[in-house]
Amino acid sequence: MDSGRDDARLSERERRILDEIEHALRDDEPLERSLRSMRGHWRVPGVRLPSAVVALLCAATVLLLxxxxATEAPALLWAFAAVWVLTAVSLLRAALGWAGRRLGRHSD
Structure with missing residues (x-):
């Protein structure tokens, strides 16, 4: 089994065929337009919460935990679970947005 390293070499004929394919793809304007229009669509659609709301969710999560x-009350445990899920989703969306901006994939 391969250990993650690919030692395969292409023959001269295979390299020439690959070059021809790459050249044809570079010259395909409709494909290029389509690929350009797809950039930035990896984000999850939905409502973005302001940073202050996310910070309040984090604080509420810690407080409820x-x-x-301390009290071992089932109601507080369930409230913590619900707020924790909202907080985790909000933080994940914020991280994805930050990563998208960092990589230069902002919405047009």
Whole structure:
């Protein structure tokens, strides 16, 4: 089994065929337009929460966790679980947005 390293070499004929394919793809204007229009569509659609709201969700999550552990109340535990999910999703969306801006993939 291969250990992640590819030692395969292309023959001269295979390299020439590959060059021809790459050249044809570079010259395909409709394909280029289509690929250009697809950039930035990897983001998850939906409502973005302001940073202050995400910060409040983080604080509420920590507070509910501490209270749930201290009191062992099932209602607080369920409230923590619900707020934690919202917080995790919000933080994930914020991280994806940050990564998209960092990589230069901002919406047009």
């Amino acid at each position: 501490v209270l749930a552990v």
